[in-house]
Amino acid sequence: MIEVKNVTKKYGNFTAVDDISFDVKDGEIVGLLGPNGAGKSTTMNxxxxxxxxxxxxxxxxGYDISxxxxxxxxxxxxxxxGVPSYQELxxxxxxxxxxxxxxxxxxxxxxxxxxVIKQTGLEDVQNKLIKNLSRGYKQRVSMAGALVGNPDVLILDEPTVGLDPKQILEIRNLIKELGKRHTVILSSHILSEVSQICERVIIINKGKIVAIDTPENLETKTQNKNIIYVTVEDKNEKMLGIKEKVKDIETLEYIKDNEDGTKQYKIVSNAEVDLRKKLFDILPKEDITIFELKKAEVSLEDAFMKLIDDTQENKDKKECNIDKKNKQDNEKDKKEKLPKDSAENNEKKQKEGKNENLKKDSNEQNSKDIKEEKEGGEK
Amino acid sequence: MWAIIKKEVKTYFLSPIGYVFIGIFLLAFSISFNLELRYSSGIIDFQKIFVYIFTYLPTILVFAFLIPMLTMRSFSEERKNGTEQLLLTSPISITKIVIAKFISALIIVLIALLFTGIFIGITCFFGTPDIPAALVTLLGFILLCMAYVAFGIFASSLTENQIIAAMISIVTFVITWVLPEFISSGSNFSLINMFYKFTTGQIDIAYTITYLAFTVLCLILTITVMQRRKSAR
Incomplete structure (x- = not known):
């Protein structure tokens, strides 16, 4: 059981982790997700x-860490x-x-x-120096170091980075196995991994918790449209007319021609409506043969991107507004400044009252400069 | 704590540092011994010869470079390789970790010092050395080593660059060594000067306490640095 209560970490003015709270129950596998620099490692540390x-x-x-x-x-x-270990051992x-x-x-x-050596598959290399081991084995050595002593809580910072697919599978299975007896927190940016292993996901962005939920819930929560991809043989070009016949279709979009003469379409409907049955009924009646029909799964990836974007967007909007304001201010300044400058120049030159031609030239030059500058600013 | 000492001592001998340290250490002492035998005017003073070799300039000089070499890696390397994370997330307290690092470096020094027993053996064979004076000299030398090792470890806790850690110790040692040459009150700060008192065969309580206090101070500073880094990291 791990309880994190209102934890904040600041480095000077920079807030790496901003008032996060969550808890992890015994025997639960929880994934910490977030883009680089979101505060995952800081939280774990x-x-x-x-x-x-x-x-x-x-x-x-039950023990307070401090x-x-x-x-x-x-x-x-x-x-x-980064799996640090003593290379000379x-x-x-x-x-x-x-x-x-x-x-x-x-x-x-x-x-x-x-x-532990047996559990992590290190038997063959146990007497080799760590510095001579491959990355995958180094990872396992580090894993073994975490496992030894049978601790109740396991904290794994990016446990599968740098492994080959077979090793990843092995490590994942090992973590799943460990999750039966241990409480596990792991961080990762491989989302499929998290959705496979973890019972709950904590998404962190910019030091704040964006969402805590099961991977399934996150997927359905962020899904707002039902998307079906259908591949058909449509000799009479009737497919686009289907939209009128089925009311629930919001958009029907042609995607591509396949080599075998079939065509792929994308059909979007409301999240509550499942069109699959209807399509199977109606398409044969229109003399359209279905080759393939599949529902697009909303993955954790989509959910993640959406959640991260949401927080990002809010921030961007603010920044954008500020930028716009700055730009406008700048332009205003320029407009006010430039005529003034040229007026001053004119006055000066009139006072000198000599070399009219030169004056003209320079004035022309001035206005040219101004024009260029303006264009540059606009660009 | 014992686990850390064991592992540290082992690592000193897994890398060349342990051997290089003991090798140069003994080489310096042997040269001193040899010079003493060769150039001593007239009769060789077997009674004092063991004490004399400790007062030789090259010995001290090499020594001021050797201890930094020994201690420079103790925390710097851990920090650089990230193994600090393993050490500091273990249930062992920072105080124990620092003390363990100190003891393990001291053990290497003691192993090297053990070999200087050869010189006592040789002088015993040819004459009758002043054993109590020799032992007091050794005691003083160990105290001096403790102070320097503790400082070296403190320097190592300040930076993740081993060379910088070594430079901090070397510069400090050289300064405390040459200070009395320039300032008359400098001898109060010169740890090496205090050591000369021990070579006369007297245990100076004040100096003993100074050495021990300096050692403890350096260790406490190291612990403080490590603890403070915890919140600044």
């Missing part, structure tokens, strides 16, 4: 006690971003050292180390 929060409390299994750091840290297995030595750091009982230490 605060939970593990590596950095101190500016405000707020973090309680791990008041009882020793007890709280004992509950946590942490795999930091062998995999086994490293895992053993981590076990000792976590104060694992000496009697069970040897077995525990062997167990």
């Amino acid at each position: 605060m939970i593990t006690g590596f950095i101190e929060s500016t405000q707020g409390n973090i309680i791990v299994n 008041k009882k750091p020793g007890r709280a840290k004992k509950q946590i297995g942490y795999m930091p971003e 062998t995999a086994k030595e490293f895992v053993k050292y981590m076990a000792e750091l976590k104060l694992v009982n000496r009697k069970v230490l040897k077995d525990e180390v062997q167990n």
Whole structure:
């Protein structure tokens, strides 16, 4: 059980994490999602006690990380971003050292180390120096370091970055397996991974929590249209006329011709309406043969983009307004300034009262300059 | 804490640093010993020879460069490689981590010092050395080492660049060493000058306390730096 209550982290004037609260129940796998620099790692580092929060409390299994750091840290297995490890040690030595750091009982230490090595598939390389291991194995060594000592809470910062597809699958399965006995928080920007592994997702953007929900709920919540892709053989060109016959269709759009003479269309309707049955009924009657019909799934990716965009848009709008205002102000300034300048020039030259031609020339030159400047500004 | 000491000492010998340290250390002492034997006017003073080699200039000079080399990596490297994250998220407190790092560096110094027993052996074979004076010298030397090691570790906690950490210690050591040459009151700040008192065979309580206090001060500073970085990171 992890409770994060109103946690804020500031670096000078910059707020990396802004008043976030959430909790993670025992045996739950929770994914932290967010673009780069959203505050995922900062949040994780605060939970593990590596950095101190500016405000707020973090309680791990009943122990406050800032008041009882020793007890709280004992509950946590942490795999930091970039999988740091002691390059000059062998995999086994490293895992053993981590076990000792976590104060694992000496009697069970040897077995525990062997167990974890087996669990993470490090048996073949356990006596190799970490610096000679491939990235995938380094990742596993780091994972083993987090697992050893059987901590209740596992915090994994981007556990599958840099792995090959097979390794990713293995690590994912391992995390799923671990989720049965441990509380797991993992961060990732691979969304399909999160939707596969995690029971709940916390989306963070710019230090704030944008949404906390199950992946399924997030997907349906952000879905506002029902989209169906249909591939048909349409000899009589009747397809576009379907729109009139089925009221619920909002838009019917031609997408592409396939090589085999079939055509693909996109049909959009309201989110509550499922047109699939109707299409199957009506299209054959119009002498249209359905080759393929599929409903477009709204993925977590879409949900993520939408949520991130929403927060982004609000901010952008503000910035945009400010920009516009600035631009207008600038232009105003210019307009006011330029005539004044040229007037001043004129006066000067009239006072000099000599070389009329030159004066004209220079005036022309001046107005030219002004024109150019204006154009440049507009550009 | 014991786990960290064990691992640190092991790492000193997994990298060349441990061997280089002990090697140069013994080389410097051997050269001193040799020079003492060769150029001592007339009769060789077996009674004092062990003490003399500790007062040789090259010994001290090399020593001021060796300790920084030994301590420069202790926190800098961890910070640079990110392993600091592993260490500081373990249930072991920062105080214990700092003390463990200090003890492990000191162990290397003690191992090197152990080899200087050879010189006592040689002088015992050829004459009768002043054993109490030799032991007091060793005590003073260990105290001096403790102070320098603690400072070196403090310097290492300040930066993630090992070279800068080493430079901070070297410059500080050299300054405290040459200070008495320029300022008369400078000798009060010169840790090396205090050590010469021990070579006379007397244990100076005030100097002993100064060394210990300096050591503790440096360790506390290190702990403070580490703790403060926690909120500034």
